[in-house]
Amino acid sequence: MSFSKKNPGYSGLNSVAVHAGTKQDLYGGVNTPISSSTAIAFHNGIGSVPYPRNFNIPNHDAVAEKIAALEGGASALVLATGMSAITAGILSAVRPGEHILMQKNIYGGTRAFADILRNKHDIGVTFIETMTPEKLDEELTGDTVLVYMETPTNPTLDIIDIAPITQWAKDNRILTMIDNTFASPVNQKPLELGCDIIMHSATKYLGGHSDLMAGALIGNADFIERCRTLSAIYGMSLNAVDLSLLERSIKTLGVRVQQQNANALTIAEWLSKHPSIAKVHYPGLASHPGHDIAVKQMSGFGGMMSFELVGNDIAFRDTFLKKLSMIAVATSLGGVESTMTIPVQTSHSLLTEEERSALGIHEMLIRFSIGIEDAQDLIHDLEQALQ
Numbered sequence: 001m002s003f004s005k006k007n008p009g010y011s012g013l014n015s016v017a018v019h020a021g022t023k024q025d026l027y028g029g030v031n032t033p034i035s036s037s038t039a040i041a042f043h044n045g046i047g048s049v050p051y052p053r054n055f056n057i058p059n060h061d062a063v064a065e066k067i068a069a070l071e072g073g074a075s076a077l078v079l080a081t082g083m084s085a086i087t088a089g090i091l092s093a094v095r096p097g098e099h100i101l102m103q104k105n106i107y108g109g110t111r112a113f114a115d116i117l118r119n120k121h122d123i124g125v126t127f128i129e130t131m132t133p134e135k136l137d138e139e140l141t142g143d144t145v146l147v148y149m150e151t152p153t154n155p156t157l158d159i160i161d162i163a164p165i166t167q168w169a170k171d172n173r174i175l176t177m178i179d180n181t182f183a184s185p186v187n188q189k190p191l192e193l194g195c196d197i198i199m200h201s202a203t204k205y206l207g208g209h210s211d212l213m214a215g216a217l218i219g220n221a222d223f224i225e226r227c228r229t230l231s232a233i234y235g236m237s238l239n240a241v242d243l244s245l246l247e248r249s250i251k252t253l254g255v256r257v258q259q260q261n262a263n264a265l266t267i268a269e270w271l272s273k274h275p276s277i278a279k280v281h282y283p284g285l286a287s288h289p290g291h292d293i294a295v296k297q298m299s300g301f302g303g304m305m306s307f308e309l310v311g312n313d314i315a316f317r318d319t320f321l322k323k324l325s326m327i328a329v330a331t332s333l334g335g336v337e338s339t340m341t342i343p344v345q346t347s348h349s350l351l352t353e354e355e356r357s358a359l360g361i362h363e364m365l366i367r368f369s370i371g372i373e374d375a376q377d378l379i380h381d382l383e384q385a386l387q
């Protein structure tokens with residue numbers, strides 16, 4: 001039962017977020033019930049063996065159909081974490097001896113997986129600093145089968161121009177996969193820009209409340225079926241209770257992200273005028289180098305930004321973070337609550353100082369995940385902490 005086949009009479013993002021995929025409750029309830037059984041009636045010959053690890057319980061299908069509908073994809077798979085979506089997606093697309101062109105400034109876990117691909121799977125990976133068709137041409141080999149990208153990037157919110165890359169890949173008969181976690185389907189629709197496969201860390205905006213881990217893959221039915229077979233063997237499925245939590249969370253994705261977009265733009269403008277702030281990295285600001293591309297390929301600029309405090313005084317940075325009262329200094333992102341991290345100490349702590357400075361990441365850079373609180377309260381908190 002897929003969303004498109006049902007022809008449900010709605011098409012807006014918020015209607016899709018609320019209704020797509022919902023499975024019938026025998027008692028007439030409006031929500032998909034939680035099907036927690038691991039022993040399930042089995043009738044020989046009908047599809048795959050019903051078992052939660054095989055990604056075939058109703059709670060899985062409900063969330064997968066909702067996410068596929070939100071991204072405009074034919075099919076989706078919901079997995080235990082964002083990293084399981086990345087590993088299952090890449091391993092389903094590439095065989096030993098083949099080659100991947102991968103953006104350099106991607107999520108740390110993806111970068112670490114590239115080492116495993118090279119060392120344990122005999123898969124070649126070439127990192128590309130700024131992905132453009134010209135750069136891809138230079139690194140293309142006869143074995144290249146996949147281009148892997150991420151935009152906006154973490155933590156400096158660089159913007160990659162998606163459409164020319166997917167066009168280049170089509171011309172060369174190469175698959176494209178994108179990490180759409182930061183933008184969420186509310187702000188960016190990569191399939192419409194020509195991408196073949198989307199992954200999400202649903203731990204972030206799709207989950208949205210900092211209380212569950214999940215991942216998702218979206219693509220054509222054949223590819224998602226390959227991912228399902230591999231992921232069932234690797235044991236990457238998500239349990240019914242967390243699937244149910246995720247289904248509930250996605251119903252408010254649109255309203256949450258709209259509020260985060262609006263808050264982030266207001267705060268980015270406010271921060272960029274503050275004397276204690278040297279620089280704000282936010283694609284919604286006209287001063288951001290990727291602003292024009294962001295306007296072209298995004299419908300909102302998202303709730304993520306980073307900023308640099310003036311000078312080199314680490315004590316000033318630490319006092320600022322200590323003085324924050326409503327905003328939490330905490331890892332992860334995309335929740336209803338605002339959080340800040342120091343990338344040097346968290347997401348990019350495993351890189352060398354040289355690697356970090358090549359990416360523009362230094363001690364005074366702070367990453368800010370804007371929540372759904374009221375903008376004036378967030379500004380008030382920033383103002384008192386910067387004094």
Ligand SMILES: *Cc1c(COP(=O)(O)O)cnc(C)c1O
Pocket residue numbers: 081082083084107109150154179181182201202203204213214215
């Ligand atoms: C968090 C994150 C991941 C990894 O997801 P997990 O759910 O932590 O496994 C991948 N990509 C991006 C951009 C992320 O922020």
